[in-house]
Amino acid sequence: MGAAPILEVRGLYKNFGGIQAISDLSFELAEGELLGLIGPNGSGKTTAVNLITGFVKPTKGDVFYRGRRITGVAPYAIVGMGIARTFQMVKPFYRLPAYKNMIIPLYSPRVKKMAGGRYGDRDAVALDLLEEVGFERDAQVAYKTASALPQGYLKRLELAKAISLQPDVIILDELFSGLSLAEVASIVPIIEKLGMEGKTIIMIEHRLKELFRIADRVVVLNYGQKIADGKPEQVMESDAVKKAYLGVDA
Amino acid sequence: MSRLNQRRERIDRGIKARAGDVFALCSWREMLYLLAPRLIPVVGFLGLPLVLDDYWQRVLLSVAVFALLAISWDILSQSGMISLGQSLFFGLGAYCSGILNHYFGWHPLIALPAAALLGGLVSTLFLLPVLRLRGVYFSMVTLIIPLMLVRIVEATKIFGGTEGLSGIAPLPSKWVEMYLIVAVLLGVLFGFRRMLNSDYGLVLKGIKDNDRSVINAGINIYWFKTQALFIASSIGALAGAFMTHVYMFVGMPVFALDYSILPIAAAVVGGPGTLAGATLGAVILVPLSEILRGIGGLRIVFYGIFLAVFIVGLPEGLFHYVERKYHQFERWVEVE
Numbered sequence: 001m002g003a004a005p006i007l008e009v010r011g012l013y014k015n016f017g018g019i020q021a022i023s024d025l026s027f028e029l030a031e032g033e034l035l036g037l038i039g040p041n042g043s044g045k046t047t048a049v050n051l052i053t054g055f056v057k058p059t060k061g062d063v064f065y066r067g068r069r070i071t072g073v074a075p076y077a078i079v080g081m082g083i084a085r086t087f088q089m090v091k092p093f094y095r096l097p098a099y100k101n102m103i104i105p106l107y108s109p110r111v112k113k114m115a116g117g118r119y120g121d122r123d124a125v126a127l128d129l130l131e132e133v134g135f136e137r138d139a140q141v142a143y144k145t146a147s148a149l150p151q152g153y154l155k156r157l158e159l160a161k162a163i164s165l166q167p168d169v170i171i172l173d174e175l176f177s178g179l180s181l182a183e184v185a186s187i188v189p190i191i192e193k194l195g196m197e198g199k200t201i202i203m204i205e206h207r208l209k210e211l212f213r214i215a216d217r218v219v220v221l222n223y224g225q226k227i228a229d230g231k232p233e234q235v236m237e238s239d240a241v242k243k244a245y246l247g248v249d250a
Numbered sequence: 251m252s253r254l255n256q257r258r259e260r261i262d263r264g265i266k267a268r269a270g271d272v273f274a275l276c277s278w279r280e281m282l283y284l285l286a287p288r289l290i291p292v293v294g295f296l297g298l299p300l301v302l303d304d305y306w307q308r309v310l311l312s313v314a315v316f317a318l319l320a321i322s323w324d325i326l327s328q329s330g331m332i333s334l335g336q337s338l339f340f341g342l343g344a345y346c347s348g349i350l351n352h353y354f355g356w357h358p359l360i361a362l363p364a365a366a367l368l369g370g371l372v373s374t375l376f377l378l379p380v381l382r383l384r385g386v387y388f389s390m391v392t393l394i395i396p397l398m399l400v401r402i403v404e405a406t407k408i409f410g411g412t413e414g415l416s417g418i419a420p421l422p423s424k425w426v427e428m429y430l431i432v433a434v435l436l437g438v439l440f441g442f443r444r445m446l447n448s449d450y451g452l453v454l455k456g457i458k459d460n461d462r463s464v465i466n467a468g469i470n471i472y473w474f475k476t477q478a479l480f481i482a483s484s485i486g487a488l489a490g491a492f493m494t495h496v497y498m499f500v501g502m503p504v505f506a507l508d509y510s511i512l513p514i515a516a517a518v519v520g521g522p523g524t525l526a527g528a529t530l531g532a533v534i535l536v537p538l539s540e541i542l543r544g545i546g547g548l549r550i551v552f553y554g555i556f557l558a559v560f561i562v563g564l565p566e567g568l569f570h571y572v573e574r575k576y577h578q579f580e581r582w583v584e585v586e
Contacts, residue, residue, distance in 0.1 A: 055462070079468030091463040093456055103449050104456045105467035122449055165468055 004067060006031040006200050007083075007169055012051055012061035014044075014224075021047045023224045025061070029169070034191075034201045036211045036232065039221035040244055045204045046088055048221065049171050052202075053085050054078045065169075080110045084167035086158040088174045088204070092146035098135065098157055099142040102126035105164045114166045125164070133160045133190055152183040159190065169200045176207040184210050212236075220244065258580040287576065291439070291529065295432045299425075307428060311496065313536045314431040318489040319513035320520070320528035321438055322482040327522055328446060329478035330458035332385070335392035336486055337509035338376065341399065343369035343487025345409060348500030352415045358495045359421070362488065369487025374480045381475050384461075396505040403502055414501020421495050431492055435529070438485055443525045454478055512536075519560050521567020530569050 005028035014022040022044045029035055037045050050056035052063050054075035062071045070078055092101050105111065106122040127142055133156040135142045141153060149157070155175055162170050172191070176184045184207060192214060195201060205211040212218070212232035220228040220235055222244040228235045235241055261283055295314070299307055319336045326333050347365035350356040356364065380391045404412055421427040445451050456464045457471050464471050490509075494500045512535065513528075520531025538556065542549040564571055 053466075055465075074470070076465045076468050076470045079466065084468075085466060087463075087466070091460050091466075093459050093463070095459070096452075100452065103452050104464055104469065107449055107453050108468035110468045161467065 003031065005029055005064075006066060007052070008064040009048075009052065010062045010064065012048070012063070013059045014047055014051060014056065015059045021224050022051065022058070025221070025224070025226055027219050027226065027229060029200055029202070031168075031200055032195070032198050034195050034203065034214060034216045036215035036218040037202055037204045037221065038206070038208065038211070038218060039227075043221040043244075044224040045221055046173055047224075049085060049173055049202070049204065053083060053171065079108070079165060079167075080113075082110070082166075082168040083171065084162040084165040084169070085171040086155075086162050086173055086175060088177070090151075090154045090158050092149075092154055092157055094147040095145060097143050097145050098149060098153070099123060099126040099130060101146055101157055102129060102160060102164055105161045108165060110165055129160045129164050130157070133157075133163070134186055135160075151178045152180070155179060155183075156187065159187070163194070167199070169202070170194060171202045171204075173204045174206065175203065176205060176210060188214060208236075253582065255585050256582045257585050259583045260577070261579045261581055262577055287573075288440075291526070292436060295436060296429075299428045299432070307424075309537055309540050311428060311431055312540075313532050314435045315489045315493055316512055316516055316536050317435055317529040317532035318431075318438060319486055319509060320516035320532050321442065321525050322486040322489075323513045324517045324522055324525050324528040325442060325446070325478060325482040325485070327517070328451075328458060329454040329475055329482075330384070330461065331381075331475065331479065332389045333392045333482075333510075334389045334514070335394075335396050335510050336513045337505045337507065338392060338396040338399070339369060339373050339483040339486025340490035340493075340509040341396055341505040342372050342483075343490030344494045344500045344504040345369075345490075346372070346487065347491030347494045348415045348418050349409060351418050351495070358419050362491050362495070365491035365494075366484045366488035369490065370480050370484030373483035373487065374476060377479055377483075378476065381472055381479070393510070396510070400502050400505045410501065412502060414499055416499045418494055418498045418500060420498050427496060434488065434492075439525055439529055442481070442485075446523075446525065512539075515557055519557065519568060521569035521571070524569050524573075527567045527569030530572075531567075534568070 007029040009025055009027050012022055012025040013020075025044075025048060027035075037048065039045050047056065051058050054070065054073055054077070057072060062069055064070065065078070065081055065083060068081075070081065073081075092098075093104075103122050103126060106125055127137065130142045131137050135153065135156065141149070146154065146157065155178070159172070159175060162172075175187065175191075179187070188210060191201065191203070195214070203211055203215065215232055217230065218228070218232050218235045219226060220238070220241050222240070227240040227244060228238045230238075295310075298310055302310060319340060322339060323333055323336055343365050346368045347358070347361045350361040350364055350368075351358060376395055377392065380388055383391065403409060409415055421430065446454070453464065453469060453474055456467075457474060461471050464474075490504055493504070513532075516531030516535050517528040518531070519535060520529065521527030539549070539553060542552050545552065560568075
């Protein structure tokens, strides 16, 4: 038996009216692991993330973070504990320049706590973080309003906001969707770097080729149920996964 | 005169080219350019009482009170809470100051700040349970509470019931009255404008734009909304408390719908989001209302048409329009 898992999902259920969005979902995540969460559209991936991060309350089941039950805890408090996420649909403040978008997470009590009770110059920290995720400082992209930024930069901004919270677990909800191959190729090293820093990462993705290159393990959902859990190459050999993705018996 | 060797240039070009948002001033002209928008309200509000007659001094006093209520509304709206019940804050502040003076004999200058804080606290407690409501649902509750309070005062006959409390102590003099409210207005206007432009203000505006994104930043939006509510309701309560000592009376009319609707109209006409717009709106609408008093019942019709034309013709509000035009002022410069 290895070390205690950093995150544990145990027997999670979620019903929306008559629809069973998540059914008996359980998995564990070791510290520093990069887990891919995949499945066809509507399979419950985002709902699972919403349940873990507290944005949606489960009908039944529990989520544990570092051994502590976090089911029913307010989402802002879960972020404060060290679980940050990005949204599938980016949610920037469109009227603000990109670097000012960073101010709100940098105002978070968690950032203050991690910095030893001081915030420092948030504008400078924001610009540094944006540079880290690929906002070229010379091109002044960070000063453009979010509404003027292309999708690639908005996704990077979303990633930078999550990183700014200095989380231990980062959940990336379809970070690669809507991006070109070149844009994905430029973001992958940032995620690999986070992995090397010891961050635990959950990636929801449809871009399987890119995901499998960096994921340690993959969990596959279909109709709210876990149908496979293992190393990427093993998972793709699974008959259930082939059926779910291709719609035919293997 | 030939302009062959000249071209037009924006007045603020030099300032912005040198230092972006940080002001680096090289001449008294530039200093005046930046100071004028700040000096106009200060000089105007401090100077007008000296030149106005008694009647218009009272109108100016009303302008200041409605401007405070409009600023209070604007702070709430910037934090994602649309209030239809500014009279709740106004009325509670008015009653608090009246009670402190009538029953406990507190001097008006002590009762005023105490009533602002107490009125703000009670208003916040009233609205705390509905802080999670969004949009029109929150608005409806703010509209209903003052109407309920009027009926409670009427039915239980507390604090003088329908008669109200009279004989409240006035402020020491007419000039203290005038300059106190003007000083409060200028302090609130410039102080809270600075607050809204700070990182703290950014969080409040973030809640309005996209509350899930702010929650996702690990911020307890309900705590921030509570703070904004307390700030806004204290400003409204101070306006109410002040009027209690001006009228030397407090009663059920302090919860009237006028104190809810006119501040919203002022903020919308002036331009929401800047606080200066709310003040400008009050400066236009309150005197207009007084001027139209002469035409009797038709006053409301003219007032309504004016509001509709303004909202349709200039939906961004007057202040935003003027501000934009001010930054577009040009001058002729020699081409080298």
